Amino acid sequence: MALIEIRDLKIHYPIRSGFFNRVTDHVLAVDGINFDIEEGETYGLIGESGSGKSTTGKAIVGLEKATSGQILYKGEDVTKPRNRKKLQYNRDVQMIFQDSLSSLNPKKRIKDIIAEPIRNFEHLAPADETKRVQELLDIVGMPADAMYKYPHEFSGGQRQRIGIARAVSTNPKLIVADEPVSALDLSVQAQVLNFMKEIQKEFNISYLFISHDLGVVKHMCRNMAIMTRGRFVEVGTREDIYQHPQHIYTQRLLSAIPKITPASRMIDKSNRKRVEALYQEESSKYYGPDGKVLDLKQVSPTHSVAIQDPVVEGGQS
C-alpha cells in the first residue's frame, strides 16, 4: 500500500457575480486527480503557473478543503478532520514553502520556529527541546548559534534549510515541497536539493515535489505527473516522461526548456518550433470539447496519458 493515495481529488473555488452576488461559476483549481506516493519516494508534480499544483499540495497537508474526492493515508480518508486527528496526520505530513522568507515568522527566533511543531505534538521539557532543535540545526548544517537569531539574518538558502528543519522536526512521513528552490540561485538551489535528498535517505521521507522546473524534477523524482488546468495530462516515470512524452502538452513543455548546449541551439529551436506548430494544430485532439483535459489512459504499467486512444509506447516523440 502506498503511503498516501489521492483519489479523484477536486477543489473548486466559487466565483460570485450577478445582482445577488450568487455563486455563478467555479474555478476548477483541481479537478479530479489520482496518484499515489510510496514510502521514501519523491513524487514530482510539474505544471505551469495556475495549473493547480499548490492547491493540490495544500489540500494534502490540510490547508485547503477538498471539494470532493479522497486523500487516503494509511488507508483512511484524511479529508475528514476526525481521521486526521486520529492518525496524527498533521504530525506526519509537513510542508516546505516556496518563499522561505514569508514562511518563517519574521518576529520569531529560529529556535521557536523550528520548535513549533515539536511543541504542538510532543511535549518536551525545555532542555530536551533545545537539544532537539540543536540536532535539527545540525542535520540541516546550520550552526547552533543560529537558534537565537531571526529569519532575516539568514540568506535564502539558509532560510530554506531552516524551513526544512522545521518540517522534519516531528519525523514526518511525507513532506509536501511546494517549489522549494524556485526562488533560489543556482548554487543555493544545489545545496537545498542535495540536502533534501540526504534527509530523505536518512529518515525515509516521502516528498511531493512541486515544481515548474523540469530539470529539477528530473533530478529529484522517479515518478511524476504533468498537470495543467487542474488535471493530469501525463503520469509516469522519469523515463516515460522525458524520453517518451506522449501528450502534446508535455512535449511542448519539454521542448521549451532551454538547454545549456549552445552548439545545438539551432536544432533545439527548430524542434521547439515544430512542437509548437503541432500543438497549435493538434491540441483539439488532446482536449475535450470545452478545453478540458481528457481522462488518463494507461499506455504502459507505469505510464498514463490523457489521450483518446492509447498509442503504443514510443510511437510518438
Add this chain to the structure above:
Amino acid sequence: GSGSKSSSSSNSSTSTLAQATTNKKATVKGATFKFGYQLVSPFKGVFANELSTEATDTDISQFGNEPLFKVNDSYQIVDGGAANLKLDDSAKTATITINPNVKWSDGKPLVAEDIVYAYKIIANPKSQSQRYTGALQNIVGLTEYHDGKSGDNISGITTPDGENGKTVVIKFKEMKPGMKFSGNGYFWENAEPYHYLKDVAFDKLISSDKVRKNPIFFGPYKISKMVSGQSIEWVPNTYYYGDKPQLGKITVEVISPNQAPTAAAQGKYDYLGIGPTSYAKIKDSKNVKVLGRDSLSYSYMTFNLGKYDAAKSTNVMDDKKLFADKNLRLAVAYAMNVAQVAEKIYPNTGSQSSTLIPAAFGKYHDKSVKAYAYDLSKAEKLLDDAGYKKGSDGYRTDKNGKKMTIRWLTTTGNSNTDAINQTYMQAFKKIGLHVVYATGKPVDFSVYQDKLTSGSNDYDMFDGSWSLSSEPSPSDLYSASAPFNFTHFVTAKNTELLNNIDSQKAFDTSYRIDQFNQWQQYMHDEAYVIPTLTTKTLVAVSPQVKNLSLAPSASWADVAMTK
C-alpha cells in the same frame, strides 16, 4: 401672575443705568434701524401668539405684533390702545371696545370677530395650541367649545354689534383682581385677522404661510421681507392707527451669542440685548450706550417637599422629606453668599433678591423683608439646635444619626453658573452639609424639567428661576393646586394668603398690597423657596437711537434715528 423658566436676565438694583435714550438730535426720516437678536438656533417663526411657544417669535415680531391693550408703567391696562377694556365686577364681564381707526396692515379694519377668533384658535383642539389654560377656562363656554359641545360658538364671548362690529363682551365665571393688569392670563390680549386666516383649517394654521411667512399685524410696522430663521425686514404700516412710525426700515437679524459681545461693542446693531456679564466690557464702548431695566425674573433655591397628585390636581406635602425641617431649609438659605456672588459675578447688573415678588413690581414688592444675609455661624447654630450632629468626617447626620446626603438638581450652565454653584457647594460643606449633584452632574434642561414634572424622587433640592408675567399673583407658581409648585409645599396659611390676593376683596388695591406683603413675609420665614439672584435686562443701543425706552408703556412707533 406667571412666568417662564429662563436662565438669563432679571433684577432690582439701585444702579444708575438709564431706562431710555436721551438723544435729542433731529430725527432722520426713513432711517434704517438694525435690531440684533441673540439666539443660539434659528428662530422658529410662528407669528401667531396663540400658537407660538416661545418668547422669541413674539420678541422679533414686536414691531408689528401689538397687543390689544395699552398699559402704563405698572402694567395696568389703560385706555388708548387698539382696544379699551372695561371690567364689570357685578356682571362678571369684560367689555372690549375696538378703536375704530385700527386697521390690519392689509387695510382691513380690526373687528370683533378678530378678537373672538384668537380664542377659537386657542380653544380649538385641532390647532393644538398650548395656551388653552385653566385660567382661560374661567371664560364661560370655552370648555364646551373645546370639547365640541357648543358648535362654532363660545357662549361666553359675544359680539353685541355683530361680527364686524367693534365690541366684544366676555363673560367670566369669576372675577379676579389681577384682571386689571396685563399678563393676567384670564383673558387673551391679542387678536388674529379672521378675514385673512379663515380659509386655513385650524390644524394647518401653525404651518401655514399666512402665519409663518406673510403674517399681518395692526402694529406700527409690517413685514416686508423675511429670511426664514435668520432675519426679517419691517417697514411702516401705513394703516397704523397711532402716531406715524418714525423709521424707514427695521431689520431684525439673529446673531449667535458667541458673537454678541463683540457685535455689541462694535455697534454693529442699533439695538442688541446683552447678557449681564457682558456689561462690564461694553459699558465704555463709544459705539453704544447700555440701557437697563429691572427685570421681572428671579432665581431661587428650593426643595422637594412632596409630590403633585395629578388625579386630585393638588400638591401633597410629605413630612418624611429631608427638607421638611425648616431649620435645614434656613441653614441652606443662610449658607449661600448670594450678595457676594451678585457683586462679583454681576457687578452693576445683578443683586440679591429679597422676596419672591421682584422690586420691578413696585408697590407689590415688600421692602421690609430683608434677604437672608450670609451667616455661616447662624446656619450652624440652626443645625446644631435642630439635632443635625456633625460626624467625624465633618458632615452632619440627620436627626436620627444617619448619614445625610443632599442631592441637588441643577441645570448645565456656563462657567459663571459653575462658579456660583461651586461657591454654594463649598459653603454647604463648611456647615457640614454633604451636598452632591443629583445624577452626578448638572443636567440638560429637558432632563431637569422632566424630573420636576414627573414626580421623580431622586433629588432633595433644586434651583431654578422664574420669569414672571406682568401680573404678580403668585398663585400659578405657589398655590396648593399649582402644577408649577415644584416644591410641593401646601400650608393653610399659604393657601389663605394666596386666596386673599386673588379674592374679590383684593379689588381693593391696598388690601391686595397688604396680603402680598404678608405672603412675602410668610414665605421668607418659612423658607420654602429661597430667592437668590436677580439681574437686569440690558440693551446696547447705538447713539443715534432716539425715543427708545424699555418701559412697559413704550411704543415702537415713537422710536426714531438721528444723525
Add this chain to the structure above:
Amino acid sequence: MWKTILRRILIMIPQILLLSVIVFFLAKLMPGDPFSGQITPQMDPKQIDSLRRQLGLDDPLWTQYFRWIGNLFHGDLGMSYAYKRPVISLIAERASNTIWLSLFAVILTYLIGVPLGVLAGRFKGTRLDSGISLYAYSVMAIPSFVFYLIALLIFGYQLKWFPTTGSVALDASGGVGYIMSRLYHMVLPAILQAFLGTTGIILYLRSGIIDNSIEDYVRTARAKGVPEKVIFNKHILRNSLLPIAAFMGNTITGLISGSLFVESVFSYPGMGKLAVDAMTTRDYATMTSLTLLFGFLTLLGNLLSDIIMSIVDPRIRVE
C-alpha cells in the same frame, strides 16, 4: 455598473431601517419629551398632557415607531414638535444651506489640499514639506470651533471682509443678487472648513506621491525618455490621486456632519445645528429623520467613492 449601484442602494434599505430603529429607541430613552422643555406657567399641564395623548407620545414605543415608519413610506417624515412644521420642509430648508456650504467647502478643500499635498510630496524632506506637514497637523489639533471663532472675530469683525451671520442678506434681490449674497455668506465658513478639511488630503497625497515615485512604472517612463515634469504630472500624480478620489465621498459626509460647529458659530441655519437642537428639545421626528438622512448621505458618499474609484481606476471593476 448600474446594476451594482442599484444593488448597493437596495442593500442600504435594511441598513437604514436598522439605523432608524436604533436611533428611534435611543432617542426615546432620553429623559423628557418634546414638551418637557417647553412647559411654562403660561400653559396648562392638563392641556399639555392632552396634546401628548393627541400626538401619540403616550403610546407604546413600538406603536410609535411603526406609525413613524409607516408614515415615512408615504413620504411623510412627521411634524417637528419644536418647530411646529413638517419635518420635510424644515430639513429641506436647512439641508440646502448645509449642502451648498459643504459643496463649496469640498471644492475649496481640494483646491487648497491638492497643491499643498503635491508640493509636500514632490519636495519631500525640504523645509517646504515640513512647513506643509506642520500646517496639516496643527489644523488637525486645533478644535474647530476655536478656529472658527477666531477667524470670525478677525475677518468678520476686525477687518469686516465678510458677513458674520446668516446664510443670505435680507436685502439680496433678484436671482443673481441672491446667489451672490449666498456665496458671499458662504465664503468665510467654507474657506475655514476647507482649511480644516485639507489635512487628510495633504497627508494622503504626500505619501502617495512619495510611494508612487519609486514604483517600477515610473522607472519605465523614465526609460522611455519622458521628461521629469511629465512623469510627475501624468504618471505619479494620477496614481497618487487615487486614494484621494476614494476619500471624496467621506469628505462630503464628514463636512456635513461637521457643519455643526461652523453653523453655530456663524448662525448659519443648517442641518448640523438642527440635529443637535433636535436632540436637546427631544424633537423625535426631526432627530430620527436627520439621522436617517445622515446615514443615507454616508452610504451615498461611500457609494460615490466607489463609483469614482471605479471610474478613475480601471483595476476596480464594477460590472
Add this chain to the structure above:
Amino acid sequence: MDKPENQLLDIQHLHTAFRVGDDFYDAVEDVNLTLNRDEILAIVGESGSGKSTLATSVIGLHNLQNTKITGDILYNDLNLVGLNETLYNRIRGNDIGMIFQDPLAALNPLMRIGEQIGETLLYHTKLNKEERDHRVLELLGQVGIPNPVRVFKQYPHELSGGMRQRVVIAIAIACKPPILIADEPTTALDVTIQAQILDLLENIQQETHSGIILITHDLGVVAETADRVAVMYAGQIVEQGTVQAIFEHPLHPYTRSLLRSMPQADNDSDDLYVIEGTVPDLKHMQTDDCRFAARIPWIPASAHEAHPTMHEVEPGHFVRCTCYKTFHFNDEAEA
C-alpha cells in the same frame, strides 16, 4: 576587439557605488564591456552580483543623490556618464530601450496600453497622433499580440503575464533603438512563454540589427540566445567570451562551479555540486583580492593574483585572476 564601426557601446572602467549610511560602496567595480550591433550580450551571475546596477547605469536611471558613477560609457562618442538630463532623455527610449523583469509593475496601471507605448513615440518622433497610433498597432502586431486593436484600448491588468511582457518589449523597441537592455525579461514567466519571448527578442534583433544586453541568471537562457557572455561575480566581470567559449571551455572557477551545480548537467553523482559560502553583500565585497577566493578555500592563496585583472586567454575570451590556471574542484582533488 570588434571593429569600432560595429560597436554600439563602449563601457570603460565603470564604477557604480551606492550610499550605505555615510559611505559609498561599489556595486559595480571597474567593468569594461562593449556591445556591438547584431549581437546579444548576456550578463549572468547570481543575485546581488551587480547585473541590474550595471544596466541601470547605462540607461542612467540611478538616483544620483545616492549613487556615484565614474568611468565612461561611450555611445557614439558621447559619454553617458554625467550626461545632463535633457540630453539623456533624448537618448533613453530613442537610442536605448529597456525591458524590465516584472511586466505588471513596469506598466502604469491607469494608462491604456496604446497610450503607454505611444508615449515613447511622442517624445522621440514628430509623428502626429494618428501616425503614432498606427505605429503602436504595428508594434503590437510585431511583438506577437493577437488582437492589437483590442489590446490597444486595454489596461495592463487585463492582460496575461506574457502579453504584458510583450507590451513592455513593444515600448522598448518603439523607436527602434540600436541598444536594448533586457533585465531578466523572462524570470517571471513560465517556460513556454519564456521561449516565446526569447524568440521574439531574437527576431527583433534580426530585424533591427540592434545590440541587446540580456541580463539573466538562467544559464539555459544564455546558452540558447546569447552571442557573447559576461559572467559577473560580486560586482566584477570574472569571465567574458563567446557563448561557445563560456559553455564549452569555461575557465574561471566561478563559471565552472555554476555550470556544475545545474541539475541538468548529466553528472553521475546523485548530488549536485555546491559552491561553498555565500555571495558577499555590498559592504563585504569590497576587496582588492580575488573575490571568489573565499569560496574555493582549497585553492592556495598563492594561486590568486594580488590585484586580479582581466586576462585575454584567447581572442575575445577574458578571465579575471590567474586562479583559473590551477583550479580544480574539491572532490576532484580528493579523487
Add this chain to the structure above:
Amino acid sequence: MDKVSDTEAVTIPANPPSGFKVVLRELRHDKGAIVAVVVVALILLTTIIGGFVIPHSDLVDANILDRLGAPGVNGHILGTDSSGRDILKYLIVGARNSIGIGVSVAVITEVLGIIIGITAGYFGGILDEVVMRVVDFFMVLPTLLMIIILVTIVPNFNALSLILIISSFGWMGTTRLIRSAVLSQSERDYVAAAKTSGTPSWKIMFGEVMPNISSLIITDFVLAVAGNIGVETGLSYLGFGLPPDTPSLGTMIAYANDPDLILNSPWMWLPAALLLLVLTLSINAFGNALRRAADSRQRT
C-alpha cells in the same frame, strides 16, 4: 555526509525584530521624533506628578473673589478662571484627565479592534462578512449624535462613562485596519506553516500574526490617543463633556465658546488650546516616526 559547510550567517546588520525595539532604534535617528517624545514625556511627567501633588480641592473649590485674574496676578502664573481656580493647576490636571481619557479610549478601541479585526481577517468567510457589515453599519451611525444621545441617557455620567461611550464608536476604524493587515499577513506562508505545524488558531492569531502587525498597532494606538483627545474637546464644546469637577482640556477650551471670555480672558482657554496643539503635534510626530520606522523595517 557531504555536509554543506556554509556556516557564516550573512552579515546583514542584525535588526532587532520585535516591533518595539525596531521602533526605538529607528527613532534614535529621527530628530523630530526625539523632540516629540521628549515633549510628550515632559507633559506626561508633569501631569502625572501634578495629578498627585495638586489637591483635588484646588481644582474644585471656587473662590469668586479671585475670579478671572490675569496671568501673574496674585501668584497665579497663568491666571484664574471664572471660579477663581488656578489655570495652571487646572491645566495640569486637565491634561492628565484628557490624556487619560485619550489613552483609555485608545486602549479599549485597540483591544476591541485587535480582537475583532484579527478574528475576522484570520477566519475570513462568513464571519468576516458579518463583522464587516457590522463595522460598515457602525460607520454609518452619526457618531457625534449617538454620543450625545448616550451621554444624555446614562444616569451617572462621569469620565468612565464618557470613555465607554466614545469607545463604542471608535473601534471600527481600528478593526478595519487590523483586518486588512491580517488579511495580507494570512497570505504569508508562515501562517500556513504554523497551521501545518499543528498550532491552534488562537495561538496563530495572537502569537504569530499579531506580533507581525505590532508596529501598525502601536502607530494606530498613538494616533488614536491624539484623535480621542480631540473628540472629548468637541463634546465639551457642545455641553456634553465632563462634569465641571473633572477638569479636562476640553472643558477648558470650551471656555472659548463663552463670548465674554474668548477675547477678554484668553488665558482661560488659550493655554489649554496650545497644550492640546503641542500634545497632538508631538503625538502625531511620534506616531508618524513609528510608522516610518515600521515601514523602513519592511523595506529591508
